[in-house]
Amino acid sequence: MSELLVEVTRGEIVESVHRGDLVVIDFKGNLIASTGDPNRVMFARSSAKPLQALPLLLTGAADSFQLSSAELALACASHSGEPEHTELVQSLLARLGLSVDDLRCGVHAPYHQKTYETMLKNGQVVTALHNNCSGKHTGMLALAKFLNAPLDTYDQRDNPVQEHIFQVLQAVCEIESDKVKWGVDGCGVPVFAMPIHRFALLYAKLAESVRQENPQEKIGWALKRLASAMMDNPKLVAGSERLCTDLMMSMPGRVVAKAGAEGVYCVGWVEKGIGLCLKIDDGNSRAVGPVVIEALSQLQLLTAEEKNALNRWHRPSLVNHSGTLVGEIRPAFELQIR
Amino acid sequence: MSELLVEVTRGEIVESVHRGDLVVIDFKGNLIASTGDPNRVMFARSSAKPLQALPLLLTGAADSFQLSSAELALACASHSGEPEHTELVQSLLARLGLSVDDLRCGVHAPYHQKTYETMLKNGQVVTALHNNCSGKHTGMLALAKFLNAPLDTYDQRDNPVQEHIFQVLQAVCEIESDKVKWGVDGCGVPVFAMPIHRFALLYAKLAESVRQENPQEKIGWALKRLASAMMDNPKLVAGSERLCTDLMMSMPGRVVAKAGAEGVYCVGWVEKGIGLCLKIDDGNSRAVGPVVIEALSQLQLLTAEEKNALNRWHRPSLVNHSGTLVGEIRPAFELQIR
Numbered sequence: 001m002s003e004l005l006v007e008v009t010r011g012e013i014v015e016s017v018h019r020g021d022l023v024v025i026d027f028k029g030n031l032i033a034s035t036g037d038p039n040r041v042m043f044a045r046s047s048a049k050p051l052q053a054l055p056l057l058l059t060g061a062a063d064s065f066q067l068s069s070a071e072l073a074l075a076c077a078s079h080s081g082e083p084e085h086t087e088l089v090q091s092l093l094a095r096l097g098l099s100v101d102d103l104r105c106g107v108h109a110p111y112h113q114k115t116y117e118t119m120l121k122n123g124q125v126v127t128a129l130h131n132n133c134s135g136k137h138t139g140m141l142a143l144a145k146f147l148n149a150p151l152d153t154y155d156q157r158d159n160p161v162q163e164h165i166f167q168v169l170q171a172v173c174e175i176e177s178d179k180v181k182w183g184v185d186g187c188g189v190p191v192f193a194m195p196i197h198r199f200a201l202l203y204a205k206l207a208e209s210v211r212q213e214n215p216q217e218k219i220g221w222a223l224k225r226l227a228s229a230m231m232d233n234p235k236l237v238a239g240s241e242r243l244c245t246d247l248m249m250s251m252p253g254r255v256v257a258k259a260g261a262e263g264v265y266c267v268g269w270v271e272k273g274i275g276l277c278l279k280i281d282d283g284n285s286r287a288v289g290p291v292v293i294e295a296l297s298q299l300q301l302l303t304a305e306e307k308n309a310l311n312r313w314h315r316p317s318l319v320n321h322s323g324t325l326v327g328e329i330r331p332a333f334e335l336q337i338r
Numbered sequence: 339m340s341e342l343l344v345e346v347t348r349g350e351i352v353e354s355v356h357r358g359d360l361v362v363i364d365f366k367g368n369l370i371a372s373t374g375d376p377n378r379v380m381f382a383r384s385s386a387k388p389l390q391a392l393p394l395l396l397t398g399a400a401d402s403f404q405l406s407s408a409e410l411a412l413a414c415a416s417h418s419g420e421p422e423h424t425e426l427v428q429s430l431l432a433r434l435g436l437s438v439d440d441l442r443c444g445v446h447a448p449y450h451q452k453t454y455e456t457m458l459k460n461g462q463v464v465t466a467l468h469n470n471c472s473g474k475h476t477g478m479l480a481l482a483k484f485l486n487a488p489l490d491t492y493d494q495r496d497n498p499v500q501e502h503i504f505q506v507l508q509a510v511c512e513i514e515s516d517k518v519k520w521g522v523d524g525c526g527v528p529v530f531a532m533p534i535h536r537f538a539l540l541y542a543k544l545a546e547s548v549r550q551e552n553p554q555e556k557i558g559w560a561l562k563r564l565a566s567a568m569m570d571n572p573k574l575v576a577g578s579e580r581l582c583t584d585l586m587m588s589m590p591g592r593v594v595a596k597a598g599a600e601g602v603y604c605v606g607w608v609e610k611g612i613g614l615c616l617k618i619d620d621g622n623s624r625a626v627g628p629v630v631i632e633a634l635s636q637l638q639l640l641t642a643e644e645k646n647a648l649n650r651w652h653r654p655s656l657v658n659h660s661g662t663l664v665g666e667i668r669p670a671f672e673l674q675i676r
Contacts, residue, residue, distance in 0.1 A: 184664045321526070
């Protein structure tokens with residue numbers, strides 16, 4: 001069963017709590033630490049985006065279209081819909097001979113509230129470019145184009161794009177196809193549920209690929225290029241005031257980090273070649289920062305200075321609308337370190 | 339310990355879950371049904387608003403200022419900041435010789451997204467009138483004025499306004515002052531934590547007061563006026579597409595219902611003189627509708643027709659940004675009925 005991970009206090013009591021499961025493994029699959037159920041089956045949601053971008057590199061599509069490091073980062077992103085995100089997606093679509101009309105991710109308001117408010121004030125219209133997954137979908141379109149697969153069904157499970165992704169998933173996460181459960185993601189593409197340690201393995205391998213100067217296999221090089229792209233473009237992977245961006249900016253080249261919907265978070269720690277995967281039971285993202293920073297701290301990966309710099313994610317203060325400090329969100333667990 | 343109450347599915351698995359505690363008692367304090375811990379200490383947050391409005395009636399302030407049924411409903415409301423809400427708050431403030439500048443609730447965007455978007459498009463500024471608690475704060479200002487208490491500290495615990503509320507709380511909820519824990523609410527006023535059954539008792543008494551044609555005591559009349567005001571003005575208590583409004587509109591005069599932040603919900607069922615209080619552990623409001631409708635259903639209070647009309651709250655479908663059904667939120671508990 002899952003464990004209590006986070007307490008939300010108000011005044012004299014703990015008002016709310018968040019439970020969940022967390023696992024840390026190395027790139028060989030050895031369990032390093034955990035709390036809760038290390039076999040819990042979960043959707044990694046957007047934390048799986050590097051998996052979904054890998055076929056771009058393995059097939060040669062990325063080189064064929066000369067995808068930049070920034071564009072690869074955007075293919076792995078859950079971006080905030082800020083101008084730097086949408087402009088880059090738009091320019092890549094144009095280079096592919098495509099447009100926003102080819103995106104099948106649907107439309108939602110930019111995550112970045114100020115961007116959204118500015119757009120409304122200026123009478124601008126929200127489009128699929130602002131969908132946090134528009135970079136991933138553009139990557140899938142690039143792969144479809146490279147494979148000569150149908151462009152209008154790139155989000156369907158039987159399209160070669162999704163079949164390539166599923167093959168890569170089995171190889172990288174070392175899981176048999178019949179062990180994978182399926183669903184549809186918030187942006188319409190297939191998502192896959194696996195035991196939590198299989199997603200931790202993906203991030204351990206991303207980390208290990210960067211740690212190695214010359215990865216031996218093609219897949220190692222592909223992982224290295226993707227992880228490096230994410231770490232080199234932390235603002236593109238998420239956006240302003242986002243945990244992924246802050247983590248990767250505050251420890252450049254040392255950590256590759258990616259959020260997923262419903263309280264998912266994955267981290268690869270380069271120096272150790274280890275990966276962490278977290279799933280909050282109730283899906284609330286406010287619990288993620290406290291758990292991730294606390295886990296990295298308990299694993300003794302953070303200096304006092306780094307921990308301090310990330311304090312607003314570690315123990316966020318709760319300030320109400322009239323400006324009064326009313327409580328805090330704080331970690332409340334101890335990792336079992338093996 | 340709390341119990342599993344709600345499952346959130348996606349494709350082939352349960353992706354997230356919500357736990358919590360729920361208790362149903364009658365107006366005499368007898369336990370009718372529960373799941374989880376019936377003694378769990380919690381803040382009722384905005385579900386306590388009827389308590390905070392009661393002194394208006396008990397002191398004579400409401401009659402002195404000729405507060406309408408609509409204005410009393412607004413004093414108990416967590417409104418969506420739609421024009422009908424803000425206009426009524428503004429007109430009441432004017433009648434009291436006050437203005438938006440006297441409100442100490444702080445500013446947040448209207449809950450009603452379309453209202454907010456329209457305001458931005460039209461260049462309108464969000465004010466404290468749009469704060470979901472502006473009606474409650476206006477009620478507190480009316481009480482302060484009636485009591486000749488300082489107006490600029492009506493939100494402080496030692497102001498006569500808050501002292502009156504605390505006296506009423508002890509009387510109605512039948513609890514000793516040293517059993518109450520304190521905190522500060524999202525809008526800056528004191529909030530009180532008590533065992534969950536004490537808040538259920540408040541709603542049982544609200545329901546019972548309506549059931550009785552002639553409540554015997556002054557407090558019974560005050561509860562009856564407040565409960566009737568809420569039931570007669572369901573749109574003012576919450577707003578468009580809100581559970582409180584939908585519940586009270588779909589069963590006029592039979593149910594008094596009020597949400598609170600952090601996954602709290604209270605219901606008074608008039609015909610039975612019983613009250614329900616729910617607290618979701620993790621504070622997520624998406625779990626509230628499924629639990630409340632399921633609990634009312636298990637208590638055999640809803641007709642098949644009523645249950646059907648509330649289906650979008652009972653088992654909400656999860657549809658993604660590209661319009662595909664990806665899962666549902668469903669109740670997953672059985673009440674222990676005594």
